[in-house]
Amino acid sequence: MSKLNPVFAPPQLTPQAQIAYYVKRVAARVHPVSLERIQTRVRELQLDFSADEIFILAALDNPRRVQWFLDHEVYYNNDHAFEEQEETSLAPRMVLRTGMAHCFEGALLAYTINYLHGFEPRWMLLEGTRDVDHNLVVYQDQHAVRWGCNAHSGYPHLGGRDPEFFTLRELAETYYPHYYSGYTNDPRDLTIIGYSEPVDITQKFGVQWMAQLEPTWDLYYLLVDDTWTFHQMTPPYGAQYRHPNETQPYMLFTALKQGWIETAPHVRVNEKNLPSDALRVWREFWQTFNPDDLLPRGRAAELEGEFYRLTGTTPLDLNFNAEELAAFLDKGYTLERLIH
Numbered sequence: 001m002s003k004l005n006p007v008f009a010p011p012q013l014t015p016q017a018q019i020a021y022y023v024k025r026v027a028a029r030v031h032p033v034s035l036e037r038i039q040t041r042v043r044e045l046q047l048d049f050s051a052d053e054i055f056i057l058a059a060l061d062n063p064r065r066v067q068w069f070l071d072h073e074v075y076y077n078n079d080h081a082f083e084e085q086e087e088t089s090l091a092p093r094m095v096l097r098t099g100m101a102h103c104f105e106g107a108l109l110a111y112t113i114n115y116l117h118g119f120e121p122r123w124m125l126l127e128g129t130r131d132v133d134h135n136l137v138v139y140q141d142q143h144a145v146r147w148g149c150n151a152h153s154g155y156p157h158l159g160g161r162d163p164e165f166f167t168l169r170e171l172a173e174t175y176y177p178h179y180y181s182g183y184t185n186d187p188r189d190l191t192i193i194g195y196s197e198p199v200d201i202t203q204k205f206g207v208q209w210m211a212q213l214e215p216t217w218d219l220y221y222l223l224v225d226d227t228w229t230f231h232q233m234t235p236p237y238g239a240q241y242r243h244p245n246e247t248q249p250y251m252l253f254t255a256l257k258q259g260w261i262e263t264a265p266h267v268r269v270n271e272k273n274l275p276s277d278a279l280r281v282w283r284e285f286w287q288t289f290n291p292d293d294l295l296p297r298g299r300a301a302e303l304e305g306e307f308y309r310l311t312g313t314t315p316l317d318l319n320f321n322a323e324e325l326a327a328f329l330d331k332g333y334t335l336e337r338l339i340h
Contacts, residue, residue, distance in 0.1 A: 015097035019052050022096060025073060026059035034061035034117070041116050047211035053096055060113050063139055066150050067160035070106050076154035077102040089220040091212050104220060106152025107135035110160075111201065112210040114139055114150070122198030123223070124149070126172060127230055127250070129308075130295055130316045131181050131191035134158060138168065138198050147171050155182075168195060169231065176233065184294045190236040194248075197229045221328055225338045226253040237305030251313045252321040253339065260311070260318060263335065267326040269318050278310040285315045 013021065035058040042049050049057070060066045077100040079088045088102070092109040095101045101109060107123070114121040119139045126134040136149040141163035148163030149171060157178035165171040172195040181189035201223065209216055229247045248254060255261040259273035271282055281303050289300040296304045296316075304314050313321075329335075 013099065018097055018099045019050075019056070021099075022056045022073065023052050026056055026069075029059040029065065030055060031058070031061065034058045037061075037118075038116055041118075042211075045207050045210075047207065049093065049211050053093060056096060057113055057116060061117050063110075063114055063119060063148060063150055063160070064162070066110050066113050070101075070110065070150065070152045071159055073099070074106060074109075074152065075100045076152070077105060078154060089215045089217050091214065091216050092210055093213055094215075101152055103132075103135050103152055107137050107150070108209075108216060108219070110137040110150035110152070115202065115207070115210070121150075123196075123201050124168065124172075124198050125196040125224060125228070125230075126175055126179065126192055127194040127196070128179065128191040129193045129235065129314055130320070131179075131183065134175065134179065134192075136160075136171075138171070139163070168198065169233075172231075172233065181295060189295055192233060193235045194230040194232050196224075196250075197231075199228060217331070221331060221333055222337050224250055225340065226250070227340060235305070235308060237301065237308055248312055251317055252325065254312060255318060255321055256325075256335070256339070260313075261322050261325065263325070263329070267322050267329065269322050275310060278307060281307045281310065282315055289315070 035055065038054055038058045038061075042054055060069050074095065077088060077090070077098075079086070079102055088105070090098065090101060090105045090108075092112040095105055095109045111121045111123065114137060121137045121139050124136045124138045126136065128134065134151065134153070136151050138147055138149040140147055144163060146163045147165045147168055147170075148161050150160040151158060153159055155178070158175060161171055161174060165174075172192070176190065176192050179190060179192045180187045181191050183189075201219070204222075205219055209219060226249050228250055230250060232246050232248065252261070256263075259270060262268055262270045262273075271279060274282055285296075285300060285303040285307060288303060289296055293300075295301075304316070308314050
């Protein structure tokens with residue numbers, strides 16, 4: 001579990017002081033070979049890291065050290081702590097300069113460090129229902145050929161994993177019993193329904209983002225597109241709705257292509273385009289669901305599972321996807337950047 005940022009007394013260091021602190025913390029861990037390797041790699045890629053930043057990166061010369069750094073040296077950046085709080089998408093250099101990162105920002109830092117050290121990282125997304133997704137940076141142990149990952153979270157048991165898993169499904173399933181709803185904070189409200197194929201994000205975004213100081217909004221908004229494949233896992237509605245051998249695109253893209261979400265004249269869920277059985281369940285769900293429960297209970301939960309069986313999504317997720325898409329378009333991005 002990452003260090004939680006104190007609500008009333010967050011640490012306040014200047015960027016220079018934060019970098020100096022990290023240099024002192026990792027000084028004993030820097031191996032000359034790792035330092036030379038990073039210096040050469042950064043020079044070849046023409047990345048604008050400072051000498052002190054390179055020194056810090058050199059110390060984190062394997063994924064286990066990267067996870068130690070995320071767990072013990074980086075506070076969790078809860079940019080949704082307050083409704084009026086502005087969202088962030090800090091680049092890796094800014095994580096080093098602020099000492100803070102949320103899930104996505106921590107993954108960017110881990111990806112950068114592992115990439116520079118030659119571990120061939122890949123990005124994998126754990127897909128949640130009625131909840132936010134979780135970003136993992138996966139890698140294969142070069143000797144045992146097993147999967148491990150780095151991750152950053154403010155919740156217990158959602159950090160990285162040592163390379164002990166023969167398959168990505170085995171790795172993803174270790175998160176299932178610990179990934180409960182951020183809306184209810186009830187450990188019984190499990191929310192993972194799938195995981196993505198591992199993706200090499202440098203093929204789409206290159207490497208210059210690794211050393212930029214500006215926010216990484218393009219990666220934040222454009223990372224997942226309709227080329228990503230997701231494997232289904234047992235949803236929290238019950239094993240009867242599981243299709244473990246099936247794959248599908250991200251839920252938003254299925255909804256768009258089926259016309260369940262429309263963008264003109266404005267972004268909205270168009271229930272009339274749902275299959276007839278799903279439309280019946282949709283209407284009964286909204287007549288039954290009590291918003292005060294935050295998540296469906298009783299009959300509403302049964303209807304949610306039935307809707308998922310018919311569509312691969314849920315009524316709440318359809319609404320969430322429409323809200324996320326509206327925010328995406330409001331930022332000036334276009335659907336053509338996501339749908340190929």
